[in-house]
Amino acid sequence: MKSTIVIPNYNGIRYLENCLRSLQTEAAYVIVVDNGSSDGSYELIEEKFPQIETIRFEENTGFCKAVNAGIRASKTTYVILLNNDTIVEPGFVQILENAMEKEEKVFSASAKMISMQDKEKLDDAGDLYCALGWAYAIGKGKPEKRYQRGYPIFSSCGGASIFRKSILEEIGLFDENHFAYLEDVDLGYRAQIYGYRNIFVPDARIFHAGSASSGSRYNKFKVDLTSKNSVYLIYKNMPFLQILLNLPFFLIGFSIKALFFFQKGFGKAYVTGLFHGICLCASKQGKENKVAFQRDHFGNYCKIQLALWINMVRRLFL
Numbered sequence: 001m002k003s004t005i006v007i008p009n010y011n012g013i014r015y016l017e018n019c020l021r022s023l024q025t026e027a028a029y030v031i032v033v034d035n036g037s038s039d040g041s042y043e044l045i046e047e048k049f050p051q052i053e054t055i056r057f058e059e060n061t062g063f064c065k066a067v068n069a070g071i072r073a074s075k076t077t078y079v080i081l082l083n084n085d086t087i088v089e090p091g092f093v094q095i096l097e098n099a100m101e102k103e104e105k106v107f108s109a110s111a112k113m114i115s116m117q118d119k120e121k122l123d124d125a126g127d128l129y130c131a132l133g134w135a136y137a138i139g140k141g142k143p144e145k146r147y148q149r150g151y152p153i154f155s156s157c158g159g160a161s162i163f164r165k166s167i168l169e170e171i172g173l174f175d176e177n178h179f180a181y182l183e184d185v186d187l188g189y190r191a192q193i194y195g196y197r198n199i200f201v202p203d204a205r206i207f208h209a210g211s212a213s214s215g216s217r218y219n220k221f222k223v224d225l226t227s228k229n230s231v232y233l234i235y236k237n238m239p240f241l242q243i244l245l246n247l248p249f250f251l252i253g254f255s256i257k258a259l260f261f262f263q264k265g266f267g268k269a270y271v272t273g274l275f276h277g278i279c280l281c282a283s284k285q286g287k288e289n290k291v292a293f294q295r296d297h298f299g300n301y302c303k304i305q306l307a308l309w310i311n312m313v314r315r316l317f318l
Contacts, residue, residue: 002097003028003078003162006070010034010060012084013041015209019086020049026093028080031055031073033066041084062179063158071173074165083159085209087116095204096162099150107196108163108188110156111204114144122146123208124160126153126200127185128318130311131246132253133230135185138200138318153200154307155188160206167196175236175289177280181222182229189237192307193291195300223266227257227273228280235281239293242305249312 005028009016016032023030030052034042036059045054055069071079078100080093092111099109113124122144124137137157139147156163158174161184171194174183188198234243234250243250254274261270280286293301 001027001029002076003080003093004070004074004076005030005080005082005093006067006074007032007082007084008035008063008066008070009037009041009084010066011037011039011041013037013039013044015085016041017044017048019082019084019088020045020052022087025090026088028093029053029074029076031070032084033057033070035060035062035066062176064174064176064178064180064183067158068173068176071163071165071168077165078162079165079168080162081158081160082206083208085116086113086160087207088160089205089207092204092206096201099199099201099204100162100164103197105195105197106164106199107167107191108156108161108198109201109204110153110198111160111162111206112144112147112200112202113157113160113206113208115141116207116209119207120144123210124157125202125318126151126198127155127157127188128311128314129154129185129189129308130253130315131249131305131308132256132312133234133246133250134253134257134315135182135230135233136315147200148202150200150202153188153198154192154311155185156198156200158184158187159208160204167191167194170194171196177232177285177289178229179225181226182233186229186233186236189233189304190291192304193237193297193300195297218261218264218266220266220269223261223269224273224276227270228277230254231274231277232280232286235277235286236290239301242301245305246308 110126115121122139125139
């Protein structure tokens with residue numbers, strides 16, 4: 001088998017069994033990484049799916065540390081990350097593998113994520129990142145039938161994507177400073193700095209419940225972490241001159257987000273997250289993970305910058 005499916009799990013017993021059953025016809029190894037669940041989901045795996053490899057942490061270590069443990073344990077050409085609140089359609093693995101084998105410069109491929117609550121609506125068709133400092137899921141809430149063709153994306157959603165392990169070993173795994181949220185955008189960004197591509201594969205389909213671990217689309221925990229990581233993402237991947245070039249856009253983007261979250265009742269969490277992000281950038285662990293500028297990558301930085309500008313407009317049409 002060419003792929004290992006890594007599923008991070010934290011108190012996901014409501015969804016986990018259906019997810020694992022949907023994978024029984026797929027030709028891939030499966031590793032579930034349990035983040036200190038207390039709801040019996042780890043015991044469920046031992047009882048009903050004893051053939052599945054499990055890695056268990058005593059506490060919730062976050063998405064990044066969990067999937068990194070699964071990636072390190074895998075011994076296959078590809079690693080597929082899959083949320084525990086998903087159900088895959090038959091052939092999911094093979095379709096993703098076929099897409100990867102067409103071009104060696106493709107680092108990752110994102111599957112089509114469809115809402116489990118409304119199967120005619122899209123949840124994610126790949127992710128984009130723009131010069132406003134915003135990351136967003138393409139097509140979220142729109143008719144899934146509109147997204148039948150593949151295309152280049154900025155990054156693949158960590159909820160249902162395939163990654164080339166050899167490139168992960170070259171550019172590094174998920175940055176555990178993120179804990180959760182935007183870590184997949186950070187990884188896709190880093191891959192592009194190194195000259196690799198990310199794509200959307202519409203024929204690989206999964207159904208996604210959404211917000212199974214954090215509990216809702218917006219909550220204090222999620223807003224704080226996302227805000228923090230949005231600052232860190234910029235600092236980590238952009239050289240200083242590129243940050244200056246985009247600074248006017250960032251000021252606009254972060255101001256709009258602040259107004260949005262104040263209206264939603266999460267303004268304090270958003271501003272607190274920004275402060276936490278600045279602190280992370282200034283910290284030893286933040287500085288250690290900053291991507292060092294290399295002259296050989298200058299052309300890649302130019303391509304990324306062009307994409308950041310284009311994606312501000314592209315958001316209006318996707």
